[in-house]
Amino acid sequence: MFDRSTRISLVDADDAILANRAADGDIRAFEVIIRRHSPLMKAYARKILGSSDEVDDVVQDTFVTAWQQLAALEEMVAMRSWLMKIVSRKSIDRIRARRQHADADDHDTPAPENTGPSQRAEASSREKALSNVLAGLPHQQRQCWVLKHVADYSYDEIAAELDLPVSTVRGLLSRARKNVIQGMEGWR
Template sequence: MDLHGPLRDASDTILASRAIDGDLVAFEVIAHRHGPLMRVLAANLLGSELESDDVVQEAFISAWRHLGELNDPARIRSWLMRIVSNRALDRIRARRHHDDIDAADRASTGPSTEALVEHRMQLDAVWIALGRLPADQRRCWLLRETAGYSYAEIGETLDIPVSTVRGLLARARATLLLEMEAWR
């Protein structure tokens, strides 16, 4: 693909509109434009650059398949960021079902089985509590607490004002504090 062609300088709105109409080249320009930020987000959420490429690829496949559901082409960037964050969260959830407690118990320097079980239960409680949050609160909290995004970066990623980010984070933290009270 010639990234120096006329679409290179087109706005996200034009590119997304063309992609919705089936223009693969426009979608490739979108992928080249937003892929690096999506990789950073995925790597920060996953704690692994190795998995981030897979998650971004899955996100682009999903985005291509669901382009018709994009209501506002101008919001393509935030829509892609939501997709990649959801894919990363799915990957994290899948990980927690693969821990081998017996192998950890056999390790001489590792924590006890009881400590691992308690830690696993606490993590499960956090995920359950996060799952109960409204989607916008959950995304803000995850971007702030797991990816280390600033309020401004969260606002830009989710395409919402910083004041809204502050409110969503405050409500998410208050709810999580209540939900996790038993684990204090």
């Protein structure tokens, strides 16, 4: 049984220690991880999703996935960025699921004349191409791009989120934009 001093030491432990203990099955260590990182993850998911309706579900799904895959995490010191990567993917998956469920029968408004089947197919192909280009970006470039262009973060917010200097964020975004433009060259 853990006593109060064990709980205090867990609260003060760094992420690597908590992750190692949680990977070994220590539920209390994982609870500390949840308490420590939930606020940031909720704020991030809310920015991506645009509302708070699904935020708790996304964060909960993230922690379930993290618990299941924690033993596979190679760098335990990277716990925070690993969790943020998972919450980012799960948030984007929710957005994609919304689009897939948006059915023509759900709306009474007539479709504009310029959105026929060929235009929708082209838009879908363009979206898939962009997803492929983004998937090919280096991790930090992709994070910066998503935070800037999907979550509408400022440079300062991105720097704070990723714990990077603003100048590094600007450079990563510049390279990300260049890579996206090159990758989407066929869609100009």
